[in-house]
Amino acid sequence: MNLFSFIECANQTQSLKALFDLLVTCASEEGFTEVTYGALTFVEPLRLPGCPPPLVAMKAPPDWCQRYLERRYYAVDPVVRRTPMYAEPFLWDQLAKEYQLQECEQRVLEEARQAGLKHGISVPLFGPAGRLSVISFASCFDDADPEGHVMRLNSLAWHFHVAFAEIAKPSNSACDSKVTLSEREKDCLRWVAEGKSSWEIGKILNVSENTVNFHLKNAIRKLGTANRTHGIAKAIRLCLISAPMPMVA
Template sequence: MNLFSFVECAERTQSQKALFDLLVSCTSEEGFTEVAYGALTFPEPLRLPGCPPPLVAMKVPPEWWRRYLERKYYTLDPVVRRTPMFAGPFLWDELAKEHRLQACEQRVLREAREAGLKNGVSVPLFGPSGRISVISFASRFDDADPQRNVKHLNALAWQFHTAFAEIARPSDSGSNRVSLSEREKDCLRWVAEGKSSWEIGKILNVSENTVNFHMKNAIRKLGTANRTHGLVKAIRLGLIEFAEPALATPMVA
């Protein structure tokens, strides 16, 4: 399921549990069957039953779920502790290699892997007033490749996070008055295709700085945290559609 299809399904969902189940179903198609969503720096008002703060929703093997709660691993989990240090998605293996984790943090990661949570990747989600959330994905398979899937998982995480917030606190109709220029829409459409600013510049025959200028304007107008969040909101507001002519434009060499 691509991002646009996920958006269509999410827009018809009014239950946070159904929305979370949709996310799990979508990521499972890529081998990432285990998913956890947490609100780290604020009391999220909507939580699935049995989820203590900072967890909001979680789908993992039952044995690991019980151990995680009984031993209060959410107070030791290095993903929970260290998410605020990252500006974008990070792999659990990199977290263990690049940071001096405490023995208790290493234990949580080791036991999680033994319980079937392998090749983990987490996506920090930043909001207004210092709000930080995180969505983590893991696989039961040794050969899953989080690096190959990280861009798609990042986009799905932001889409889920945005949709979840709308269920909890419905947006006012004034948000629909956002207006983007055609060039800003073009840039966002190519972001949906996974293109970098340099690649978008080549496609649109403009400089990389010009692309970044349009992207910053779009992000500001949409009131979002980054280009992925901006893309998600633009799609939800109907400002960008999947079958646009720009998406068929050949890349300039």
């Protein structure tokens, strides 16, 4: 299942379990079969059974899940603790290099590796009112290449996050359908979704790079999103732009 298929299916479900299963399926095809979603700075009322806060949904080896929950490892997990310090996706292998981890944090990472979570990527996800969530992807393969999958998993995480926000949104909340974007803002978002840089988009649209950045910032502000990837995910969810079609070999 590619990203386009994930978006199409995600737009048709109102079930957290179904949406999370879709996420696991897509991540597994990238070689990252274990997935966890958590709400770090607020209590998300919609969670899968057996997931205490800050966990919302978790798919990992059963023995590791049981140990992680029973020993309350989420209280000392360095991924949970350090996510607020990152604005972009990060590799678990970076943590020990960039921070002096406490013994309890090192133990969580080591036990996770022993349980089969050998390589991990975490994606910080930002929401309104300072809300911070995180999706973590882990691989059981020794030769997994986290760096080679960061971009695709980052995009997948943001699309899941936006779809989940729609499912969890209170029925009396404000309607996002009132968001309107100019045609130029939509054009810029479409090309970013195709993997183009601001410079490349400027050449395509025959405008300056600064003009492209101006339109993208306006679109992100109107959508109430945190960055370009988040903006694209929400614009697609609101049918303001179309999801990029998968490349045909």
